[in-house]
Amino acid sequence: MGRSLNPALDLGQVEGAFIQGMGWLTTEELWWDGDGRLRTHAPSTYKTPLASDRPRVFNVALADWSENRELTIKRSKAVGEPPFMLGVSVLEALSMAVASVAGYAQCPRLDAPATPEGVLMAVERLRAMS
Numbered sequence: 001m002g003r004s005l006n007p008a009l010d011l012g013q014v015e016g017a018f019i020q021g022m023g024w025l026t027t028e029e030l031w032w033d034g035d036g037r038l039r040t041h042a043p044s045t046y047k048t049p050l051a052s053d054r055p056r057v058f059n060v061a062l063a064d065w066s067e068n069r070e071l072t073i074k075r076s077k078a079v080g081e082p083p084f085m086l087g088v089s090v091l092e093a094l095s096m097a098v099a100s101v102a103g104y105a106q107c108p109r110l111d112a113p114a115t116p117e118g119v120l121m122a123v124e125r126l127r128a129m130s
Contacts, residue, residue, distance in 0.1 A: 004062055005073065013080040014060050021087020023049035025112045026094070094119055102126045 004010045027047040031039045040046040091114055098108040101123050110122045 003067060004079070007062055010062055010079045011060055014062075014083045015054075015058065017080055017083035018060075018086045019049050019054055021084040022053070022090045023047075023087070024084075025087050025091040026114050028113050029115060090114075098122045098126065102130050 027049060029040060029046060033039050091110070091112055094114045095108060095110045096104075098110055098119060099106065102108075106126060106129065108122045108126055111118055114122075
């Protein structure tokens with residue numbers, strides 16, 4: 001992210017992007033109606049993560065050694081979008097938890113979003129195969 005112009009703001013951006021990515025991969029189901037219209041098109045039409053959904057231990061720190069090579073204001077750089085993809089770690093953790101059901105001998109099929117129902121179905125598939 002380069003040299004932060006406002007570390008408190010940037011920490012919030014990283015935390016928020018992680019939670020948004022986590023929601024994208026665990027709760028944001030896409031549903032279409034019979035006419036092919038997307039019905040879950042906004043936060044008002046699908047479940048978004050709450051503050052209580054964040055990890056209990058959530059350590060975020062900014063790299064103090066980072067410097068942007070580009071000539072920008074104080075060598076700063078965008079920080080809000082890249083951490084969004086850190087939500088993949090939540091999907092992978094859920095996948096590993098499901099794989100534990102079969103002693104990690106098989107890679108489970110866990111589709112995104114990995115809703116509680118999706119996790120249960122993945123567990124049941126592994127149990128049936130064992």
